[in-house]
Amino acid sequence: MFRFIRNVLVVLILAGLTAGGIFVCTSPDPLYAAQELIGFPRYHRYDALIVHVGKKYGVDPMLIKAVIWRESTFRPDKVGKDGERGLMQVMEAAAADWARETKRPTFVPADLFSPQVNIEAGTWYLKKALEHYAGKDDPATFALAEYNAGKSRVDKWLVDTNQGSSVTAGDLRDSISFPGTRDYVDVIIDRYHFYKRQGHL
Numbered sequence: 001m002f003r004f005i006r007n008v009l010v011v012l013i014l015a016g017l018t019a020g021g022i023f024v025c026t027s028p029d030p031l032y033a034a035q036e037l038i039g040f041p042r043y044h045r046y047d048a049l050i051v052h053v054g055k056k057y058g059v060d061p062m063l064i065k066a067v068i069w070r071e072s073t074f075r076p077d078k079v080g081k082d083g084e085r086g087l088m089q090v091m092e093a094a095a096a097d098w099a100r101e102t103k104r105p106t107f108v109p110a111d112l113f114s115p116q117v118n119i120e121a122g123t124w125y126l127k128k129a130l131e132h133y134a135g136k137d138d139p140a141t142f143a144l145a146e147y148n149a150g151k152s153r154v155d156k157w158l159v160d161t162n163q164g165s166s167v168t169a170g171d172l173r174d175s176i177s178f179p180g181t182r183d184y185v186d187v188i189i190d191r192y193h194f195y196k197r198q199g200h201l
Contacts, residue, residue, distance in 0.1 A: 029194055042074045046087065046115055047201045053119045057127045062195035063140060064088075064123055066188045067147070076115050085112035088122025095121045140192065141169035144185045149178060 036043045046068070047061075054061035071089040072078040080089050092109045098121040099107035111117045126147055133142035146154045154172070161171040176182045195201060 032191075032194070039074075044201070045074065046119065049115060049119055050201065053123050056120075057123045059123050059127050059130065060192075061201060063188075063192050064119065064126070065195060065201050066191040067122065067126065067144075068119070069191055070184065070188050076113055076118065085109065086118035086122075087115055088118055088126075090118055090122045090125065094125045098124045136167070136169065138169035141185055141189060142172060144188050145172060145176060145181055148184045149176075149181045153178075153181075 047065070050064050050068070051061045053059075054064050068074060068087045071084075072087050074087065076087050078087075078089065079085055082091070084091055085095075090112050092112075095107065095109065095112055095117075099105075102120075102124070107117075112121065126143060129143035129146040129151075130139050132146065132151070133139040136142055142154065145157070157172060157175040157177065158167055160175040160177075161167045163171050173182060173185065176185070
């Protein structure tokens, strides 16, 4: 009887490993799929919250999740080198603007380690950036550049394109003078499209 149970367990483990291998190998991004498989709870812990906040602010949850993945790899306790905090790496100044506009007088910067507060503040800030470029061909590219580098730098890069009001996302991308910001935008847009191809977070 023990040998039978052991054999069944071995078969189940092998079947699970095979299924996992197929999942990874058939994914458009095998490295991400492997990381997701290994860290499944961490990669999906905040999905319901992301969807809720996305609906509240009118921002695609897949874009929010792509930002969270790039900013913190789903670690709510992360602190960036310039003081950014939490899942979406929100700066204190941006969070203070969010708290003031949404009438949260008790907000303190440590609240940014709360997933709910962080995703709300970060999504609010991202929504504001998306609104700045609502008439553009790909507002997400413009908004992500602003989220990473600030509006004043994006304004300068837009002037540098010499395209005036007809500037496109491609023009902006070509004029970004910070390689880190260009990479940031490209990586998040790629992950956003990956989630859209999957059809789920």
